[in-house]
Amino acid sequence: MGIITIARQTGSEGETVAERVATDLGFALIDRSRLERLIQEHGLTGPELDESDEERQEPRPGYSGAVHVDYLQAVLLDLAENENLVVVGRGGQFLFRDCPWSLHVQVVASLSARRANLQRDRDLSEVDADAALVEADRQRAEWIRQHFGAEWGDPAHYDLLVRTDRLGIEGAAAIIRKAAEVREIGGHLAEIVTWVEQRGGSAPGEGLGSHAGFVHPSEAELARVLDFYRIRWQYEPKSFPLAWDPAGHVTEAFTPDFYLPDLDLYLELTTLKQSLVTDKNRKLRKFRQLYPDRRLKVFYGRDFRSLIQKYGGAAPAGPAASRTTPASEREGRSA
Amino acid sequence: MTGETLGAILFSAAQIAGRIRELGDAISRDYAGRDLVLAGILRGAAFFLVDLARALSIPVTIDFIAISSYGPSSQAAGVVRIVKDLEEAIAGRDLLVVEDIVDTGLTLGYLLRILRERGPASLQVCTLLDRSVRRIVDHPIAYRGFELPDTFIVGYGLDYQQRYRNLPFIAVLKPPG
Numbered sequence: 001m002g003i004i005t006i007a008r009q010t011g012s013e014g015e016t017v018a019e020r021v022a023t024d025l026g027f028a029l030i031d032r033s034r035l036e037r038l039i040q041e042h043g044l045t046g047p048e049l050d051e052s053d054e055e056r057q058e059p060r061p062g063y064s065g066a067v068h069v070d071y072l073q074a075v076l077l078d079l080a081e082n083e084n085l086v087v088v089g090r091g092g093q094f095l096f097r098d099c100p101w102s103l104h105v106q107v108v109a110s111l112s113a114r115r116a117n118l119q120r121d122r123d124l125s126e127v128d129a130d131a132a133l134v135e136a137d138r139q140r141a142e143w144i145r146q147h148f149g150a151e152w153g154d155p156a157h158y159d160l161l162v163r164t165d166r167l168g169i170e171g172a173a174a175i176i177r178k179a180a181e182v183r184e185i186g187g188h189l190a191e192i193v194t195w196v197e198q199r200g201g202s203a204p205g206e207g208l209g210s211h212a213g214f215v216h217p218s219e220a221e222l223a224r225v226l227d228f229y230r231i232r233w234q235y236e237p238k239s240f241p242l243a244w245d246p247a248g249h250v251t252e253a254f255t256p257d258f259y260l261p262d263l264d265l266y267l268e269l270t271t272l273k274q275s276l277v278t279d280k281n282r283k284l285r286k287f288r289q290l291y292p293d294r295r296l297k298v299f300y301g302r303d304f305r306s307l308i309q310k311y312g313g314a315a316p317a318g319p320a321a322s323r324t325t326p327a328s329e330r331e332g333r334s335a
Numbered sequence: 336m337t338g339e340t341l342g343a344i345l346f347s348a349a350q351i352a353g354r355i356r357e358l359g360d361a362i363s364r365d366y367a368g369r370d371l372v373l374a375g376i377l378r379g380a381a382f383f384l385v386d387l388a389r390a391l392s393i394p395v396t397i398d399f400i401a402i403s404s405y406g407p408s409s410q411a412a413g414v415v416r417i418v419k420d421l422e423e424a425i426a427g428r429d430l431l432v433v434e435d436i437v438d439t440g441l442t443l444g445y446l447l448r449i450l451r452e453r454g455p456a457s458l459q460v461c462t463l464l465d466r467s468v469r470r471i472v473d474h475p476i477a478y479r480g481f482e483l484p485d486t487f488i489v490g491y492g493l494d495y496q497q498r499y500r501n502l503p504f505i506a507v508l509k510p511p512g
Contacts, residue, residue, distance in 0.1 A: 228415055229405075229444065230445065265471075
């Protein structure tokens with residue numbers, strides 16, 4: 001379905017415009033309160049929500065908001081698969097930048113209008129309102145810079161700019177409706193589902209994302225486990241040459257199954273027959289000799305099966321399925 | 336009618352108690368004069384935390400946290416989340432996360448990320464059991480009870496389908512059949 005993102009200056013009444021557009025078009029309004037409800041349903045608590053929010057003040061020392069921003073994005077993408085959205089703030093213009101069925105709007109107003117709005121809404125003196133405007137805009141810009149590496153105010157990020165103190169709420173909303181109509185963003189549910197699935201790289205892709213294209217079911221299962229724990233992964237992103245012919249052509253290479261960029265770690269699942277494991281072990285030894293700085297963990301058939309069983313998944317049957325652990329083993333927690 | 340059976344006892348009640356006394360002594364020494372908070376991970380670590388706290392000779396605050404676990408019933412878009420949060424504010428305090436077992440390190444990795452953001456003065460891990468053969472995500476473990484082989488075990492907090500947690504010892508569980 002279609003997505004309208006609304007970036008707004010503090011005090012520009014962008015929220016009211018967004019609400020109006022959502023009501024008129026029958027789109028779901030995704031603002032702070034809706035997101036709070038959604039995220040709390042998923043179990044994130046107050047402080048964590050604040051970390052993922054653009055209006056949070058200074059990040060605490062040592063804090064990287066990446067986990068929660070990833071999560072926020074996953075929630076937004078999930079919603080986009082089901083509904084037409086009007087997304088207020090939260091970097092929506094970057095998250096849906098490449099989505100063909102989106103419209104990116106920036107809502108602004110003159111300083112005097114923003115000051116007056118803020119004084120009215122928050123009962124502030126003129127001086128306090130000015131200070132609050134500067135500070136809130138600085139924080140939002142900083143949040144966008146930190147998480148999307150972009151400048152909030154750059155006009156290149158927007159399809160449309162509306163100024164509420166000249167157009168009024170009604171006028172601004174009408175122009176946005178018209179633009180949505182011209183861009184024909186509505187009614188593309190199936191395309192957006194595909195777009196969300198393909199997002200995050202070429203197939204089979206990266207997590208958190210699509211799980212298509214795995215060679216072995218155990219790989220898909222591991223990807224799901226990593227997604228569950230919000231650990232980013234890439235599937236077979238790199239091949240390492242192991243042998244060359246005299247002309248310098250690569251004659252043998254090793255491609256680990258997964259790379260976990262945040263841990264700088266490669267994972268290899270070996271769910272092969274014993275006869276093939278020997279060859280794999282030879283390759284692994286060679287890899288460790290040639291690339292001693294690359295961190296690689298190998299899970300052999302049985303290890304991996306018990307790992308997956310621990311998490312309650314169906315253990316992939318394999319030729320070496322000599323069972324040492326109960327099939328439905330589940331611990332209440334602990335990893 | 337599960338059909339599984341208990342196998343050999345890996346760690347007896349006396350062995351566990353002895354090791355916890357040693358851990359308690361080490362922690363009491365290291366945290367003397369500090370504001371120690373023990374945070375047990377529910378449900379498995381409940382038994383260990385309670386015994387460990389009683390082995391400490393220094394003042395201590397205890398608390399618990401629970402997070403969701405991965406399973407077949409997890410929604411497609413499911414992600415790990417806090418099911419029960421700490422009651423204590425931990426900013427500026429010395430937090431010791433108490434685990435029954437660390438194996439892949441995935442759960443612990445998530446928890447440490449969350450807890451670190453709350454700004455404790457220090458953040459360390461104490462686990463009764465360490466099954467490092469399964470480790471994916473490495474974490475420094477300050478206090479470790481026993482290293483564990485890659486076998487399935489129950490007792491002293493560890494369960495199979497929510498049973499066996501109340502065994503006073505830790506034993507191997509044999510699969511059905």
